[in-house]
Amino acid sequence: MDIFQKALDYAQEHQEQFWKATGEHLTLSFVALAIAIVSCVPLGILTSRFGTVARIVINIASIGRVVPSIAVLLALYPVLGLGFVPALIALTLLAIPPILINTDAGLRGVDPATLEAARGMGMTWFGRLWQVELPLALPVLIGGIRTACVEVIASATLATFIGGGGYGDFILQGLTGNSNIVLLVGAVPVAVLAFVAELALGGLQRLVSPKVPGTTRLRRVVARQP
Numbered sequence: 001m002d003i004f005q006k007a008l009d010y011a012q013e014h015q016e017q018f019w020k021a022t023g024e025h026l027t028l029s030f031v032a033l034a035i036a037i038v039s040c041v042p043l044g045i046l047t048s049r050f051g052t053v054a055r056i057v058i059n060i061a062s063i064g065r066v067v068p069s070i071a072v073l074l075a076l077y078p079v080l081g082l083g084f085v086p087a088l089i090a091l092t093l094l095a096i097p098p099i100l101i102n103t104d105a106g107l108r109g110v111d112p113a114t115l116e117a118a119r120g121m122g123m124t125w126f127g128r129l130w131q132v133e134l135p136l137a138l139p140v141l142i143g144g145i146r147t148a149c150v151e152v153i154a155s156a157t158l159a160t161f162i163g164g165g166g167y168g169d170f171i172l173q174g175l176t177g178n179s180n181i182v183l184l185v186g187a188v189p190v191a192v193l194a195f196v197a198e199l200a201l202g203g204l205q206r207l208v209s210p211k212v213p214g215t216t217r218l219r220r221v222v223a224r225q226p
Contacts, residue, residue: 003180003181018170021165021166024084024165024166025157028164028166029156031088032092032095032152035095036095036096037099037145039096040103043057043103044101044102044107047100058100062101065101073155073159073161073162074161076090076162077162082163083163083164087156087163087166091155091159094148095149095152097148098144098148105140106137107133109137110132110137135208139206143205146198146202149201153197154194167189
């Protein structure tokens with residue numbers, strides 16, 4: 001435990017550098033995640049409606065999931081150079097596959113009988129999407145966001161290799177200087193952030209999981225209509 005106390009002392013002695021790295025890491029992670037959500041949820045809605053073209057898009061996204069994080073970051077270096085923006089673009093690309101795939105899968109997994117019942121009740125396309133399909137697909141969608149969030153928080157440490165900053169600066173400094181104390185100053189906050197994100201989004205996923213069948217939910221939605 002003595003090494004953790006020394007790491008805490010080091011962070012306190014270098015507060016300006018530590019809080020600067022914290023701001024950079026949080027900004028990189030959550031802006032990348034926000035961009036991925038805003039772009040992939042509408043795209044996932046579209047892909048869930050189509051066949052061949054949608055399968056191509058989803059397959060490309062699936063391939064993207066197996067590309068190592070460091071490969072994406074370094075591949076952008078010759079094109080975009082160093083700095084915050086290239087790191088943000090790389091992290092956004094890493095966040096896209098799980099969110100897109102889960103949005104598509106969640107919407108495709110809605111019971112056809114529920115959709116048919118919604119049509120029979122006279123609900124519009126947007127009404128079905130907003131009041132029936134998205135709520136039923138939400139647990140799967142949040143599962144994709146949960147995966148993307150943890151991956152992005154962890155991968156943001158690699159942004160230091162292209163000048164993106166964040167906790168990776170401490171990790172790299174600790175590795176190059178052979179100092180486990182400095183390394184822990186960067187590694188421990190990343191682990192804590194990833195754990196908190198996993199815990200929070202996992203709880204949210206359980207909270208929004210439907211406790212009633214789709215057709216029962218549909219009846220309740222219709223019952224609330226004026």
